[in-house]
Amino acid sequence: MLKLNDVTLTFSRGTQDAKTVLNHISLHVKKGDFISIIGANGAGKSTLFNAVCGSLLTDSGSIILDGVDVTTMPEHKRAKVIGRLYQDPMRGSAPGMSIEENLALASGHGGWLSAISKADKKLFRDRLALLNMGLEDRMKQQVGLLSGGQRQALTLMMATVNPPKLLLLDEHTAALDPATAEKVLALTKSIVEEQKLTCLMITHNMQSALDLGNRTLMMNNGKIILDVEGEERKGLTVSDLLDRFRQVSKQELDNDKILLS
Amino acid sequence: MAFFETVLGLSQTALELGLISALTVLALFLSYSMLNVCDLSTDGCFTLGAAVGAVVALSGHPLLSIPAAMLAGMLSGLITAFLQTRMGINSLLAGIIVNTALYSVNIAVMGNASLLNMNKVETVFTKMQAVLSGTFLSGQYKLIVALIAVAFTVLFLSLFLKTRLGLAIRATGNNPDMVRSSSINPIFTTTVGLCVANAFTALSGCLLAQSQKSVSIDIGQGMVTIALASLLMGTVLLNRRSVPLQAVGAVLGAILFRIVYTIALRFDMPASMLKLVSSVIVIVAISGPYLKQKMPTILRRIKTKEGK
Numbered sequence: 001m002l003k004l005n006d007v008t009l010t011f012s013r014g015t016q017d018a019k020t021v022l023n024h025i026s027l028h029v030k031k032g033d034f035i036s037i038i039g040a041n042g043a044g045k046s047t048l049f050n051a052v053c054g055s056l057l058t059d060s061g062s063i064i065l066d067g068v069d070v071t072t073m074p075e076h077k078r079a080k081v082i083g084r085l086y087q088d089p090m091r092g093s094a095p096g097m098s099i100e101e102n103l104a105l106a107s108g109h110g111g112w113l114s115a116i117s118k119a120d121k122k123l124f125r126d127r128l129a130l131l132n133m134g135l136e137d138r139m140k141q142q143v144g145l146l147s148g149g150q151r152q153a154l155t156l157m158m159a160t161v162n163p164p165k166l167l168l169l170d171e172h173t174a175a176l177d178p179a180t181a182e183k184v185l186a187l188t189k190s191i192v193e194e195q196k197l198t199c200l201m202i203t204h205n206m207q208s209a210l211d212l213g214n215r216t217l218m219m220n221n222g223k224i225i226l227d228v229e230g231e232e233r234k235g236l237t238v239s240d241l242l243d244r245f246r247q248v249s250k251q252e253l254d255n256d257k258i259l260l261s
Numbered sequence: 262m263a264f265f266e267t268v269l270g271l272s273q274t275a276l277e278l279g280l281i282s283a284l285t286v287l288a289l290f291l292s293y294s295m296l297n298v299c300d301l302s303t304d305g306c307f308t309l310g311a312a313v314g315a316v317v318a319l320s321g322h323p324l325l326s327i328p329a330a331m332l333a334g335m336l337s338g339l340i341t342a343f344l345q346t347r348m349g350i351n352s353l354l355a356g357i358i359v360n361t362a363l364y365s366v367n368i369a370v371m372g373n374a375s376l377l378n379m380n381k382v383e384t385v386f387t388k389m390q391a392v393l394s395g396t397f398l399s400g401q402y403k404l405i406v407a408l409i410a411v412a413f414t415v416l417f418l419s420l421f422l423k424t425r426l427g428l429a430i431r432a433t434g435n436n437p438d439m440v441r442s443s444s445i446n447p448i449f450t451t452t453v454g455l456c457v458a459n460a461f462t463a464l465s466g467c468l469l470a471q472s473q474k475s476v477s478i479d480i481g482q483g484m485v486t487i488a489l490a491s492l493l494m495g496t497v498l499l500n501r502r503s504v505p506l507q508a509v510g511a512v513l514g515a516i517l518f519r520i521v522y523t524i525a526l527r528f529d530m531p532a533s534m535l536k537l538v539s540s541v542i543v544i545v546a547i548s549g550p551y552l553k554q555k556m557p558t559i560l561r562r563i564k565t566k567e568g569k
Contacts, residue, residue, distance in 0.1 A: 158443075
């Protein structure tokens, strides 16, 4: 489904401040995989997403998405098959426009000069009803009036109104209060299962990294230092993860930073 | 009786001018309010529309002058958009550069003259006058032309901004990240938005020139500030409403601005004060909300200082 072959990206290349944020990364994501990604700040997790989305172009290596080489494809073209949620709930939707208009843009239905169709309006209502937030009765309201949790839930709907080939979740619940975060996470899980999406999720919560999905990656200094799935992953605990980190990276992992931030 | 006639005459002129400049206000409504781009090529583009329209009318094609002027405006918008989206030039600077370049272009369009006279030339207004002659509306031909143009533009914008392309343009001004993740290229939406906006600016210039039967090279000078002032007044009138109502608000703002200006003239304000007044209105309208928000902090600071 998604293949990264020896992908490298260095910020400020050729200067003293050069920092290799993706260091010869190779990764093969299978269709239907739900992969959780953990690692300290600056490990290269978000940069990995940026490279896959096309927000950043890589220095070398290739990125193949569903058989298509997207290495140099512009961001907005890749977006057709990639859905992405950011940590900042404000980032995924246009605050000055209504819920309906946001969903219409995300769905991409109809030609350039066609208005939102009745069928689409019904589709959006039905999808929003799944959220159990009452948003389906507020279709004409401006998105700027919604709370952070509601906006993130809406962004999730916008990203999956057309099932994407790949869903990238970049700590999408980290800015929400615990109860809302749990709700949005549960929603994410049910949508991913329902649409059988291939999904990569960055999280700072090691427990949910192990609970969710079928495979876990740990990144450090631009490298994938741990990649577990299947039987090996089943028995893992958070302290196992920390031990593995120490072994592989030969350094202490700032446990608090990962767990709490 | 004479007084009433004067008032009636004045308010009619204010209405005509207000409606004609409302087209520029609607253009800024699209570029400034929707697309969030302050298009500083507006002055030059207004003059371009006036010049192209006048030249085409002078060549004996009054009806053709309208699409010709709009097409010229579109082209100007296309260049401004190209500079800011593809050439890495800051959007304000791109507008200023195009505005400067248009000065030369406009002189060239007018045949190396800075003034063109259309006294004996057939224009869209004389055409309408001929159509209406003999009916009870015969004196209102200018108003009718301006009204048709504004009604068409408001209707167009109301429908256009509801289409997927229109929504994408609004989102580009609102959250470009979201536009990209909806697999729409913000460069494309910015370009379309500026082309459409500048077509209306040019139409506005074309109609003003034909209604006053002359065009001078500085006909568009300060237009962007005047139009912004009108737009912001309109926003005060009809804020946070649906898009069609906001467009109507922009038109009302333009008319209100002209009426206030006409009244000020009656109270012996020199005509040259127009641009100073419009600048002040823009300053108050934009910095007013900002200062209001800052006021508590400022007051507290003053108080603490006094306490010392």
